[in-house]
Amino acid sequence: MGYLILTVLIALVWLVAVRRSSFKLALHQIFDRKILFSPSAKADYKIFVINRVFTMFISPLLLSQLAIATALYYALHDIAFLQRGVFSDAPTGIIVALFTATIFIVDDFTKYLVHRWMHRWPLLWAIHKTHHSAETMTPITVYRTHPLEGILYSLRGAVAQGTTMAVFLFLFGSAVDLYTVLGVNVMSFVFHMTGSNLRHSHISIRYWPWLEHILISPAQHQVHHSIAREHHDKNFGVAFAVWDWLFGSLHLSEQNSRLKFGLQPSEAHASRISDIYFRPFVDMAQVVRRRFSKLRNRIEGRFSSRTPKAAETTGVRDRSVENI
Template structure:
């Protein structure tokens, strides 16, 4: 019965997201905001469908792995329901921050995550533009939750809830909220910064629900009113077809690895942050931000 109630909750929440997306599309059209583009929106939906297929194909394995660790190696048994769900949501949100940080600071993972940042538009369907291959490795970031003592169903449910919240902050219609809300939670203003290609904003605001992780670990950046956000990548792919959007950074990574003269340089191209180069011909976002006194 509990699992059925959770399923109904998820269906209702996803339905709410779809309704809000249609409403945002309507207001964007009526007020000529140009927040949406037909081709871009269809690409977002296509990539969401691709991620859904992979997610579906790996769901059983994800559940079984989490359940196995929970059943055989869990360290604690949390009996208080309030404490259980509070700790689960907080821990899950932090581990998502770690996953997201890895997606920006390890180039192999950036090659997969770049898909989500490739749109030059920012609206609720941008949240649909999923990191297609993330379901293949995401579970390994969440294994500590099962080890702590959280049930596999609950971990997956908490993940879906936070994902729905994360989708709702992909909007330009909501400006800044109350300072207390802005200090604690990820808001649309924070996430607009995250999707910007401006140098000041690169690799900032990695949180899904709570922005406190970014404040704690030095990846927070306020939205600056005088600097207009430019959405997308620093180097937009010429071909914006779904296949190229998914694979273009893998191709670029392969070319960089191939041209590296030393074996360790090849390894560094794979695991160092995007922008690193063996000959200094390009730099990481962090180095460029330091050179321009943004950090």
């Protein structure tokens, strides 16, 4: 709730101070009934509640950061050239800053990788396109994810954060404590202060072009949701745009652009909850079926290409026997 209130305040400041809208018009834009009560938005609200209930039951069954961190921590003891607590005497401030920056960067980079894979691999896209099926975006759209995607991202977070925690605990010893955790929380708060919750909204907040090479602006993520051909597979980053810049998927925001969100007509989801939750399983089954069909045709093609040679060889052998 606090982040939602913060989101409204940031949008209000942006519209009034930067876009020079009147206070009344800004409120009307933020609370646009056509968007907040559209069929797509209503589906978002339902998915949010259902996924929260699902998470309550599935979370205890997933691997936790602590389990991975503990396993890796003890595994590091078996590496001969590593010395436990070698940097334990480092100043607390440096440890907090280093741990905070490292875990945030590692976490963000793994989010970028998984997000990119979800667009590249058909089996994962069948799951992820539930998120892209939103035709209007609100801050709740960020929760418009299929439960399978939620599980995948939870495992990603456990591996990324658990690994970082284990390495720091091994190298810095007991100096990695509550202060380092608080540092990460502060970093997360600053991230939300930059308007991250407005990435999924109809309020297009842009950064300066040079900054959009470093940080993903809300407007850039809205470009990512656009169905326009030139926006296809762009801006996978969550916090940092550097990853997109390095790997060729960066697209800067566009002023006064009218973006259309959703999926291509050939793969569009309905806003019915049953379609949103069960359609991905149908799509995944089709992907697997196509893969097996291609594999079978390839095997049959190789077998049939070898058959004439085998027959010819057999014929030669038969004739040789007859001659004898």
